[in-house]
Amino acid sequence: MTITDNIRAIRESLNLTQEVIADRLNTTRSNYAYLENRGEKLTIEQLTNISKALGVSINEVLYRGSSELNDVKWINDTKKKLTDIQEQNEYLRDLVAFYKEKDKNLKDKIKSHLMQDYYELADKHFIGRVRVKDLKTKKEIIYSNTEFNEYTKKLSANDFQKFEELFDETKYKIQNLYDGPETKKLMNLAVKEENFMNEIFRYNLLGLVESEFLLNIFQLFLDKIYGKKNENDEAG
Incomplete structure (x- = not known):
């Protein structure tokens, strides 16, 4: 008999309906019916919950009516099946965690890439200052963007080696500094950079932009587009 047959047989022998078991599991009858039919595909957690709802041991659910119920071979087989199920669950949990972390790393990389484009825009227009901190001596020097370039x-x-060492994050911390008017000027320049805005647009469509600052730039871009459109409509 299959696990589905075992569950159904136990339930019917106890004169329990699917509605009753569903109520004990805090779910709907249709959802429980789906679980009951999954049989061998049920997880160890689902098997344990259904066994408790039926008022029997998990062994009874797995091997009801088996002549090997109390046999050493059956016990060993049962342990192996339970171990296999647990390993599958751990693998799936690890897989979910991996893809969540991968998604987070991807978003961080995209933010870093877009912000680098933003900083290069500041360099191009000589806006702001750059703070260079020697992590060993704790000494700080602030350059204008022109001076730093x-x-x-x-x-x-x-x-060239000294140049590379300057951007070694274990030795130096480099920070871009902009005051309020400079930030506003940079945001307006960024809006005019077609390639930059296209990148934000594409990544945002994929749900990969979480930076509030970058989303504010994108909103400014949209406001300018629709603002111009409204002005044209009024002029017409």
Whole structure:
């Protein structure tokens, strides 16, 4: 007999309807009927809950009517089946956790990529300042974007290794600094960058943009588009 047959036989021998078992499991009759028909595909947790609802042991559900019910071989087989089910559940939990972490890492990478484009826009227009902190000596130097660009050009021309070390996150912390008016100016420049906005648009459609700052830039972009459209409509 299959596990589905065992569950049904136990339930009917106890004069219990599917509605009664569903009520004990805090679910609907249709959902319980679906579980009852899954049989061998039920998880160990589902088998345990159904066994409790029926008032019998899980062994009875798995091997009802078997001549091997009290046999050592049956006990070993049962342990193996339960172990296999537990391993499958652990694998599925690990798989879900992996894809959740992968999704988080992907969003972080996309944010980093988009923010790098934003910082390059600041460099291009010489907006803001750059703070360079030596993590060993704790010494900080703040350059204007123009000064920092000149400084890195000299480093890469004279000593490429020093240039690479400057961007080693274990040795230096580099932070971009913008005041309120500079941030506003940069956001307006970003809105005009077609490639940058197309990237935000595509990633946002896929639900991969969580940065409030980047979403604010995108909203500003939409406001400008619909604002222009409304102005044209009024002019017409």
